[in-house]
Amino acid sequence: xxxxxxxxxxxxxxxxxxxxxxxxxxxxxxxxxxxxxxxxxxxxxxxxxxxxxxxxxxxxxxxxxxxxxxxxxxxxxxxxxxxxxxxxxxxxxxxxxxxxxxxxxxxxxxxxxxxxxxxxxxxxxxxxxxxxxxxxxxxxxxxxxxxxxxxxxxxxxxxxxxxxxxxxxxxxxxxxxxxxxxxxxxxxxxx
Amino acid sequence: xxxxxxxxxxxxxxxxxxxxxxxxxxxxxxxxxxxxxxxxxxxxxxxxxxxxxxxxxxxxxxxxxxxxxxxxxxxxxxxxxxxxxxxxxxxxxxxxxxxxxxxxxxxxxxxxxxxxxxxxxxxxxxxxxxxxxxxxxxxxxxxxxxxxxxxxxxxxxxxxxxxxxxxxxxxxxxxxxxxxxxxxxxxxxxxxxxxxxxxxxxxxxxxxxxxxxxxxxxxxxxxxxxxxxxxxxxxxxxxxxxxxxxxxxxxxxxxxxxxxxxxxxxxxxxxxxxxxxxxxxxxxxxxxxxxxxxxxxxxxxxxxxxxxxxxxxxxxxxxxxxxxxxxxxxxxxxxxxxxxxxxxxxxxxxxxxxxxxxxxxxxxxxxxxxxxxxxxxxxxxxxxxxxxxxxxxxxxxxxxxxxxxxxxxxxxxxxxxxxxxxxxxxxxxxxxxxxxxxxxxxxxxxxxxxxxxxxxxxxxxxxxxxxxxxxxxxxxxxxxxxxxxxxxxxxxxxxxxxxxxxxxxxxxxxxxxxxxxxxxxxxxxxxxxxxxxxxxxxxxxxxxxxxxxxxxxxxxxxxxxxxxxxxxxxxxxxxxxxxxxxxxxxxxxxxxxxxxxxxxxxxxxxxxxxxxxxxxxxxxxxxxxxxxxxxxxxxxxxxxxx
Numbered sequence: 001x002x003x004x005x006x007x008x009x010x011x012x013x014x015x016x017x018x019x020x021x022x023x024x025x026x027x028x029x030x031x032x033x034x035x036x037x038x039x040x041x042x043x044x045x046x047x048x049x050x051x052x053x054x055x056x057x058x059x060x061x062x063x064x065x066x067x068x069x070x071x072x073x074x075x076x077x078x079x080x081x082x083x084x085x086x087x088x089x090x091x092x093x094x095x096x097x098x099x100x101x102x103x104x105x106x107x108x109x110x111x112x113x114x115x116x117x118x119x120x121x122x123x124x125x126x127x128x129x130x131x132x133x134x135x136x137x138x139x140x141x142x143x144x145x146x147x148x149x150x151x152x153x154x155x156x157x158x159x160x161x162x163x164x165x166x167x168x169x170x171x172x173x174x175x176x177x178x179x180x181x182x183x184x185x186x187x188x189x190x191x
Numbered sequence: 192x193x194x195x196x197x198x199x200x201x202x203x204x205x206x207x208x209x210x211x212x213x214x215x216x217x218x219x220x221x222x223x224x225x226x227x228x229x230x231x232x233x234x235x236x237x238x239x240x241x242x243x244x245x246x247x248x249x250x251x252x253x254x255x256x257x258x259x260x261x262x263x264x265x266x267x268x269x270x271x272x273x274x275x276x277x278x279x280x281x282x283x284x285x286x287x288x289x290x291x292x293x294x295x296x297x298x299x300x301x302x303x304x305x306x307x308x309x310x311x312x313x314x315x316x317x318x319x320x321x322x323x324x325x326x327x328x329x330x331x332x333x334x335x336x337x338x339x340x341x342x343x344x345x346x347x348x349x350x351x352x353x354x355x356x357x358x359x360x361x362x363x364x365x366x367x368x369x370x371x372x373x374x375x376x377x378x379x380x381x382x383x384x385x386x387x388x389x390x391x392x393x394x395x396x397x398x399x400x401x402x403x404x405x406x407x408x409x410x411x412x413x414x415x416x417x418x419x420x421x422x423x424x425x426x427x428x429x430x431x432x433x434x435x436x437x438x439x440x441x442x443x444x445x446x447x448x449x450x451x452x453x454x455x456x457x458x459x460x461x462x463x464x465x466x467x468x469x470x471x472x473x474x475x476x477x478x479x480x481x482x483x484x485x486x487x488x489x490x491x492x493x494x495x496x497x498x499x500x501x502x503x504x505x506x507x508x509x510x511x512x513x514x515x516x517x518x519x520x521x522x523x524x525x526x527x528x529x530x531x532x533x534x535x536x537x538x539x540x541x542x543x544x545x546x547x548x549x550x551x552x553x554x555x556x557x558x559x560x561x562x563x564x565x566x567x568x569x570x571x572x573x574x575x576x577x578x579x580x581x582x583x584x585x586x587x588x589x590x591x592x593x594x595x596x597x598x599x600x601x602x603x604x605x606x607x608x609x610x611x612x613x614x615x616x617x618x619x620x621x622x623x624x625x626x627x628x629x630x631x632x633x634x635x636x637x638x639x640x641x642x643x644x645x646x647x648x649x650x651x652x653x654x655x656x657x658x659x660x661x662x663x664x665x666x667x668x669x670x671x672x673x674x675x676x677x678x679x680x681x682x683x684x685x686x687x688x689x690x691x692x693x694x695x696x697x698x699x700x701x702x703x704x705x706x707x708x709x710x711x712x713x714x715x716x717x718x719x720x721x722x723x724x725x726x727x728x729x730x731x732x733x734x735x736x737x738x739x740x741x742x743x744x745x746x747x748x749x750x751x752x753x754x755x756x757x758x759x760x761x762x763x764x765x766x767x768x769x770x771x772x773x774x775x776x777x778x779x780x781x782x783x784x785x786x787x788x789x790x791x792x793x794x795x796x797x798x799x800x801x802x803x804x805x806x807x808x809x810x811x812x813x814x815x816x817x818x819x820x821x822x823x824x825x826x827x828x829x830x831x832x833x
Binding site: 004007008010011014015017018021022025026028029030032068070071072073074075 | 587
């Protein structure tokens with residue numbers, strides 16, 4: 001009877017060994033989807049010339065770049081869109097003027113639809129669930145007051161600065177393009 | 192607590208009764224190591240299901256994505272290992288299938304009532320092979336895809352339904368997206384279902400006949416002499432004095448099975464970890480390749496040599512079907528024989544079968560080992576595979592897929608383009624003659640063109656008239672040759688040595704004009720000699736009397752030395768050698784203009800893409816992975832050395 005127990009125990013051990021030889025790589029292979037995909041390098045992009053931006057009227061600019069998809073790289077794709085809002089026409093275009101342009105991600109913080117500009121009311125609205133935002137990106141309550149604003153937070157403000165091109169001496173708007181998790185009251189950078 | 196749960200479960204599912212055949216199975220003749228082949232086959236089959244399912248997570252069947260997704264799998268250690276196990280376990284399955292069939296044959300385990308066990312087993316064997324080869328082209332590699340092309344033709348050349356089946360398999364006339372989706376359907380859909388169905392029937396028969404006849408009392412003792420593990424069950428109720436006490440299958444046989452499975456899986460894992468499954472270059476009909484079947488089809492490949500033309504289907508269909516038919520009906524033949532005759536017959540069948548199979552297989556490999564043409568082609572394929580993986584490891588692939596890797600690679604395409612367009616006159620071979628040698632060299636050997644070593648040859652009175660330079664061209668009688676000879680006319684040995692040193696500087700200066708990517712570091716370190724060489728060029732040595740060099744000299748009488756050998760210079764020279772910058776008017780020897788028409792590039796001998804690839808290759812301008820930069824450097828050193 002002793003021998004029988006030993007044989008059972010050996011069989012069990014060998015079976016476990018075989019199962020783990022495949023099981024450990026198998027699980028790690030499945031979990032690879034959780035790994036952070038390769039960094040897409042420089043996120044800072046020149047998106048528009050300052051003189052092309054009208055004051056008080058938002059302009060949507062596409063963010064172009066290489067999109068990595070598993071084994072493929074699409075070299076020139078629209079990665080997302082950014083709303084640029086120029087607040088005032090400043091005479092000086094130095095460092096202090098940086099604050100005059102704001103850049104907002106066009107992705108709605110609610111569920112990720114593309115935020116549109118409502119020209120009549122001059123504010124932002126998301127067509128999916130009627131989230132409303134002012135030109136400062138903050139949430140706005142609908143006039144009727146019947147419906148609550150579905151967005152959990154204001155539009156995502158992106159880092160933005162003005163730079164002067166060395167050769168043409170033109171002032172450009174540079175935006176650091178980032179994506180954030182949807183549906184959260186706090187801004188969390190997407191992994 | 193556990194016990195009460197199991198009781199609860201049993202009351203609802205009767206699982207104890209369902210598992211009884213397994214739990215209570217006995218082995219009257221005792222456990223044996225030889226019995227393990229069946230169990231090992233089953234477990235390897237499960238290994239294939241598990242690894243195959245996991246690979247499906249990241250595999251994408253289409254001509255643009257297949258190779259790329261397999262390379263993606265190979266990028267991770269886990270993917271590399273799983274694909275390796277999947278690959279090598281498929282070979283192990285086929286070997287074990289063969290061992291199992293031979294063992295069953297020798298054990299005479301096909302006797303009534305186990306005919307169906309025997310027949311399903313025999314059907315499973317070729318089905319396993321087809322299953323295995325249907326997986327090969329899925330990687331989108333050169334080898335696998337050319338295999339399926341040949342296999343398609345074999346099916347197509349079969350009379351009657353052949354062409355129809357070929358079209359369905361390939362999904363049209365040529366290998367493409369549908370070939371891969373069809374093979375994927377076969378490999379992960381239809382064939383697994385067929386194999387699982389047959390396997391369940393096969394295993395069901397083992398238990399059916401193992402227990403039921405035992406209850407009836409079992410046959411004579413002489414049968415048990417030839418008992419298979421399954422047949423042994425038949426005599427469970429009749430223990431003979433020589434037999435050990437009745438032992439249950441579990442764990443006495445199980446521990447043996449598990450040991451064998453662990454050893455086999457261990458060997459497979461080690462090979463998979465160390466070598467991984469092969470990944471050839473992405474399939475591309477323009478790349479040279481000589482297809483060969485897998486080792487288990489080598490015997491049929493050899494057999495096909497003896498049936499040519501319309502009779503090929505005899506070797507590919509009739510003979511394999513006849514062999515299978517012979518084995519299927521072998522039990523009927525065997526039944527007519529006495530046990531002694533049967534034993535001899537079965538040993539003879541095994542010896543003859545294994546002998547013929549290995550004879551044909553060996554002959555096929557022997558032919559290849561003596562076929563230099565095949566060996567060259569095979570090593571070229573290996574080089575392409577390594578190169579494709581080097582390029583794919585560098586960055587992600589473009590949306591057009593992996594086929595662009597080698598198509599846009601100067602190192603791969605350069606020699607092909609040179610051989611096609613340039614090698615009727617030019618060679619491209621190093622000092623030892625390695626490389627592309629023209630049949631009748633009648634123009635300069637372009638190996639190392641633009642390097643200081645190559646340029647020195649044009650400044651050496653002996654070498655410039657050799658066949659490596661102007662010897663076989665009309666320039667042998669030209670001004671350049673006479674000018675170079677003049678330099679050494681009537682001067683003392685000491686002066687000649689000084690002249691050679693000066694010309695070395697000139698060669699260095701001209702080589703710097705080419706700005707070869709492999710020489711940039713060396714050029715950077717040798718600024719002083721380069722400047723000195725430039726001064727000699729337009730000064731004392733008066734090259735600029737005929738040649739233009741930077742702002743000295745005029746165009747029209749000799750090739751421009753400004754940016755000599757640079758990318759742009761070579762593009763112009765190959766594009767149109769009769770341009771004013773090179774050999775205008777009747778000064779051009781026989782060099783054709785390969786891209787004269789800039790407005791209609793499609794009319795030219797070389798497309799802009801091909802021209803760029805050729806020039807990049809001539810200049811050694813291609814990507815080398817960082818790890819192999821050492822051999823690249825040493826190659827450059829030998830280049831400069833001649």
